[in-house]
Amino acid sequence: MTKRKKLEILVDAPLLKRVRDLVNSAGVFGYTLYPTFGGEGEGGRWLDDQVTGGAGSKILFVTISDKEDNERLLDVLTPLLEEYGLMITVSDVDVLFAPTEGEA
Template sequence: MPHIRIEVLVDGPLMPRITALAEAAGVTRHMVLPTLGGLGEHGRWRRDEVTGTTAKQLFVAVLPAPRAEALLGALAPLEASHDLLIITSAATIIAQP
């Protein structure tokens, strides 16, 4: 069965909502990674350790295609309204624990 890697760059405070949508879509394994900064449509951003208001996080999961489609469908309404960056790519799992 083909697998899809999904990456979602999101404002930190929204991450619990992303992980809840993932869980509802049947995602059983994922990673949440901190980011240091970047440059986007609205200019430069960086992690603000004091308030965390501009902190972005990266959600990463590798899923069977049907679960990936379910998650992408759940994320679609948030994509524009919350300025999500969603990246998908084909994935091959070499070894599974």
């Protein structure tokens, strides 16, 4: 198992391309997107809004990286926190990789 950092960003759908571009600019290219249905937080309750073309929809953007990449990600994403009210969580995770040739 390998120690990594999991970064999760709850992002408004219209900002997805901007977040993805910033993540790529930090040298991280692997991620997974999860749809959301709704939630509630400090700003109140929100629901997925497919009626207006998804403008009110949120997506959970998840990436797993090493500590150095994670620090670069946080540096490039921090300006969006206050500007757009993103929520970012960072967790320590253990990642199990399939053995490569010669390791089995």
